[in-house]
Amino acid sequence: MALALSPSPSLPHAHVSHTLPPMSILRRIPLLHLKPQRRRLATLAAAAVRQDITVWTPAPLAEISPAAESLFHVSIDISDAPDIASSHTRAGQYLQLRVVDVGKPTFLAIASPPSIASASGAFEFLVKSVAGSTAEVLCGLKKGDVVEISQVMGRGFDVDRIQPPDEYPTVLIFATGSGISPIRSLIESGFSSKERSDVRLYYGARNLKRMAYQDKFKEWESSGVKIVPVLSQPDGNWSGETGYVQAAFSRAKKIFNPQGTGVVLCGQKQMAEEVTSIVLAEGVSSEKILKNF
Template sequence: MSLALSPPPLSLGPHAHRSTLLPPMYSLRHLKLLHQRRRFASVAAAALRQDTTVWTQAPLSFVEPAAESLFHVTVDISDSPDLASSHTCAGQYLQLRVPDSSKPSFLAIASPPSLAAASGAFEFLVKSVAGSTAELLCGLKRGDVVELSPVMGKGFDTYRIDPPEDYSTVLIFATGSGISPIRSLIESGFSATKRSDVRLYYGARNLKRMAYQDRFKEWESSGVKIVPVLSQPDDDWKGESGYVQAAFARAKQILNPLSTGAVLCGQKQMTEEVTSILVADGVSGEKILKNF
């Protein structure tokens, strides 16, 4: 039930009866509520004016654990061919919104562009962070509907390290969920088999947190040597330990910096330190690719 309230007179004489007015506290409460509603309406209108993103609704077709705190998520975009065809390059990303959360999450597309074209699907590797949109996404199930923005970003400019005969060494670095766009790169092909030295330094806390281990054999058959690096390995681990940048600094093995390219994705400190090492060794900054 709502009450239609008339505003009080603009001025009152000294002998006016207060009994003809609204109760003071009720009137104050009402005005405060009115002010809040107008403020919220103003904020919502401003957000609406600023958000010109075109959102596409699409159902989830797969949500499964990929590693500790990481999930495989597949979105069915078969009814959105224009969205599928907009994924043209490994390293691109988009925004994703879920029900009950107004804040979108930025996600790199893990699948190669060919999958979107052939199967009408985007695959993601999502890190579940408490209190985030990503956590809500990882809690959804097959058939639940999410919203996707258009594909964004230029991706990895692999033309800068072509032809493969001129850039025989490509060093790839990834940490945590940063392996997501790297998977897209490897599986979309960048002539790895035509290069003599393609290495992937892939860092994670331990093997339980390392996604895509089931794809390692396939990646190596495509010409990529995988170097797992664990920062907190168990006692049985015999491989590289510590941080990715330290593992690379120990190995290096850059025969010719002029014929070397690199691709980086992951934790900021790693990308900055690896870039410094590469540039100090003579690798051109123009040949160090990032997807942002």
């Protein structure tokens, strides 16, 4: 997932209801015992039930402003929803957002750290405007417009798995595009980065115009995170890393102690898969590779 995560799929409710047993029975049937087609329909029916019980809370937009090319800062005022604010407890969590008169909700990773919600009563997001999507409609709204949000979802990044810092002095963070959104929450939440000797963020974008949060790099580096921007299509003046983040990391490697290394991933699927293969081959434990879903 702005890093927006993918919009939720539409569910064929009409076809599910007359071909499957009641949900009370369905819940007691192990899916593996169903034929593939009925297993798929059962999964869709269960998803439909989950969507049906979503509680939607209206909330006004506090800010919408450009963050980079096709990316927008979006801040939502949740001061009247303290229960939702307090449910954001870990970087990497997300929620659903819907716009009035727009069919599908969109999933958005929360970019601000949990402390922001409790201190200022706001959730901040980095939203990619994709043509024809709910996110595009959202990015066209203005301050004061009201949207609806769900409760906070997901387990977020389980940083307890790479604690204490003296046992895991190396943390390698990888993000592409709007996948930097929950990574911002992680960095600004604090995960003892100053107490670790080697914390690196490999952050990939097409070019500098597409790279959000450049104004935060100095602050992040002062917190102990080395920023390694990687551009896949840079202009002629770029002298930094080029290509994809997984290739940039492969060139650098420098995993000094695989047993003492944690990895955080968010962004393009191919990137996540290739980085995972690289670090596993280097000896990093799969239990120390953190994702937010």
